[in-house]
Amino acid sequence: MGDESQIGPASRPPFTGTPWPIPVWAPVPVRGPRWYTSLPFHLALLLLTVVTTLIVGTHIAINYAQNVPVFDWDVSLAYFRELWRHPGYLILGAPFSLTLLGILLAHELGHYFTCRYYGIRATYPYFIPAPTLIGTLGAFIRIKSPIVNRRELFDVGISGPIAGFVIAVPALVLALVVGHRTTPPISPDSISLGSPLALMLLGRMLHYGINPAGLHPIGCAAWIGLFATALNLLPVGQLDGGHILYAVLGDKYRNISRGFFLVLVPLGIFCWYGWVAWAVILFFLGLRHPKVIEPLAPLGRKRMVLALLAALILALTFIPAPFRFQ
Numbered sequence: 001m002g003d004e005s006q007i008g009p010a011s012r013p014p015f016t017g018t019p020w021p022i023p024v025w026a027p028v029p030v031r032g033p034r035w036y037t038s039l040p041f042h043l044a045l046l047l048l049t050v051v052t053t054l055i056v057g058t059h060i061a062i063n064y065a066q067n068v069p070v071f072d073w074d075v076s077l078a079y080f081r082e083l084w085r086h087p088g089y090l091i092l093g094a095p096f097s098l099t100l101l102g103i104l105l106a107h108e109l110g111h112y113f114t115c116r117y118y119g120i121r122a123t124y125p126y127f128i129p130a131p132t133l134i135g136t137l138g139a140f141i142r143i144k145s146p147i148v149n150r151r152e153l154f155d156v157g158i159s160g161p162i163a164g165f166v167i168a169v170p171a172l173v174l175a176l177v178v179g180h181r182t183t184p185p186i187s188p189d190s191i192s193l194g195s196p197l198a199l200m201l202l203g204r205m206l207h208y209g210i211n212p213a214g215l216h217p218i219g220c221a222a223w224i225g226l227f228a229t230a231l232n233l234l235p236v237g238q239l240d241g242g243h244i245l246y247a248v249l250g251d252k253y254r255n256i257s258r259g260f261f262l263v264l265v266p267l268g269i270f271c272w273y274g275w276v277a278w279a280v281i282l283f284f285l286g287l288r289h290p291k292v293i294e295p296l297a298p299l300g301r302k303r304m305v306l307a308l309l310a311a312l313i314l315a316l317t318f319i320p321a322p323f324r325f326q
Contacts, residue, residue: 049139053101057092058089060220073133099218103225127139235257236260236261238285274322
């Protein structure tokens with residue numbers, strides 16, 4: 001609709017004998033939300049992810065009860081037939097599923113509510129159900145309007161990792177307190193997990209001998225939450241860490257971002273092949289960061305302290321070799 005403040009006696013030209021034309025506005029069609037941005041679609045994805053993580057969580061709970069490495073997965077139709085006959089068994093997967101989805105939801109809502117605070121248009125979180133080792137490919141939101149300055153970009157970028165980390169650490173502490181302290185035997189087909197610095201420090205504080213392959217299902221979910229936090233905080237491209245780095249350094253971020261990207265290749269060769277796949281994904285997503293509208297707005301001292309906190313969280317959660325197949 002036009003600007004009605006421009007219509008009035010002061011804006012009219014001198015009368016020339018021709019009647020003043022009456023402006024006519026055509027109604028502007030208002031589009032409702034598309035199906036893939038509607039709340040029911042987001043809820044459907046969340047419910048599907050609840051199901052897939054319950055299935056995985058039930059298997060983890062059974063492995064944990066039998067003192068088998070938690071992520072060892074015997075791909076057998078018998079397991080799925082048993083779940084089909086007795087769906088009540090899925091309740092065993094609730095501790096893993098609810099903890100994992102709680103961490104992911106906290107991360108994405110941290111981004112979402114920060115966007116709402118600044119008037120930035122963003123979608124609800126998209127959860128991705130998938131037949132993976134953890135039952136999901138994670139979650140994300142889409143930002144659909146420009147970010148004005150570096151302060152907004154910084155706050156949007158850092159809010160998610162901090163929110164997820166704040167949920168993951170107490171969950172990990174709870175798992176260490178309530179879990180049994182036996183070490184599962186390692187077989188030739190076992191999957192062993194790396195230990196992030198946060199897990200090792202908590203183990204020392206609680207006098208707990210750490211073996212991630214024998215974590216309580218809640219601890220497994222917390223471990224995944226820490227690993228997801230580290231992935232998001234990598235200062236590359238348009239990951240959360242890339243947002244933070246660009247907000248702090250502006251155009252100077254490029255060399256550091258490219259350096260971290262190049263480090264992923266040797267990490268993939270010597271530690272975990274997944275880093276090579278992650279490097280390929282980041283390459284196609286783009287290593288450059290789009291500029292904000294007002295790039296010269298200063299961050300301030302408090303945000304610089306928070307940037308150091310983000311670097312500390314990355315150091316506490318990063319795992320060079322997260323998975324190893326015996």
